[in-house]
Amino acid sequence: MTFENLLLERDGAVAVLTVNRPKVLNALNAQTLDELRRAILDLKHDASVRAVIVTGAGDKSFIAGADINELAVQSPIDGREHAIRGQHVLDLIEHLGKPVIAAINGYALGGGCELAMACTIRIAADTAKLGQPEINLGIVPGYAGTQRLARIVGRGRALELLLTGDQITAQEAHRLGLVNRVVPAADLLNEARTLASTLAAKAPVAVRYILEAVNKGLEMPFPQAQIFEATLFGLVAATDDMREGTRAFLEKRKADFKGR
Ligand code: CO8
Numbered sequence: 045m046t047f048e049n050l051l052l053e054r055d056g057a058v059a060v061l062t063v064n065r066p067k068v069l070n071a072l073n074a075q076t077l078d079e080l081r082r083a084i085l086d087l088k089h090d091a092s093v094r095a096v097i098v099t100g101a102g103d104k105s106f107i108a109g110a111d112i113n114e115l116a117v118q119s120p121i122d123g124r125e126h127a128i129r130g131q132h133v134l135d136l137i138e139h140l141g142k143p144v145i146a147a148i149n150g151y152a153l154g155g156g157c158e159l160a161m162a163c164t165i166r167i168a169a170d171t172a173k174l175g176q177p178e179i180n181l182g183i184v185p186g187y188a189g190t191q192r193l194a195r196i197v198g199r200g201r202a203l204e205l206l207l208t209g210d211q212i213t214a215q216e217a218h219r220l221g222l223v224n225r226v227v228p229a230a231d232l233l234n235e236a237r238t239l240a241s242t243l244a245a246k247a248p249v250a251v252r253y254i255l256e257a258v259n260k261g262l263e264m265p266f267p268q269a270q271i272f273e274a275t276l277f278g279l280v281a282a283t284d285d286m287r288e289g290t291r292a293f294l295e296k297r298k299a300d301f302k303g304r
Pocket of ligand 1: 067068069071072108109110111112113115123126127130151153155156177178181184186187
């Protein structure tokens, strides 16, 4: 699979997806969004990949949002279609069934912050800046940023960020719970790779079900989400990995999970 605006590198069970348009701070145009869609579907169906890192090329920007050149000339119909396509790609990331780590190496603005929020875990370089500056362009977020931001940091904090359009530092994003960790910029990819390798070694079916239980369960009424969790708990008992994990504990050795 070839891409013009993405780099896709595989290192054992970890794939690293880099948005590669550094001249425009890795802004997402329609082509890049479509390449992301294809790459993510490919990673979803590749059983040898057990964790994914998403980052941006260069040391200045993760993704500086949707490409404003395209936004500036869109019709209402184009705008709606563009937002739906973007939301679909971010949904694919959120529901990949494998952990996706956003390694935020610089600006994560607008659609860039929205993409990071669709990831499982966000690690930010201490130099990163995050925000939803759409209001300053006279538009609203279109890749579900109003929804994910409010769910991650709470309604009041989300509204303040969305209405001011302010950029916040990685440290402030950490204080708000928008990113999981802040690390020195020089260590960012190593930290992301270490975490990705740790997660890649876990039992893949259990990983997939935990992701489903949280991501889908949070959208359900609590009693239904509990039943959903109980069903996944029962289903996982059908796996060899469940037998291996429990046996390894009792035999005082490290489990070797096979993904079955
Ligand atoms: N789109 C297109 N080009 C961009 C973008 C962008 N989002 N961001 C930066 N660039 C370009 C600049 O135009 C510039 O190009 P050139 O060299 O040709 O002048 C180049 O990248 C470098 O940028 P700057 O010179 O501006 O770099 P600075 O260090 O001075 O500033 C900033 C960096 C603060 C990140 C600044 O570039 C900036 O504010 N960028 C825009 C950020 C933004 O507003 N993002 C939100 C976009 S809207 C969005 O994401 C909505 C998503 C949902 C859409 C739903 C579908 C409709």
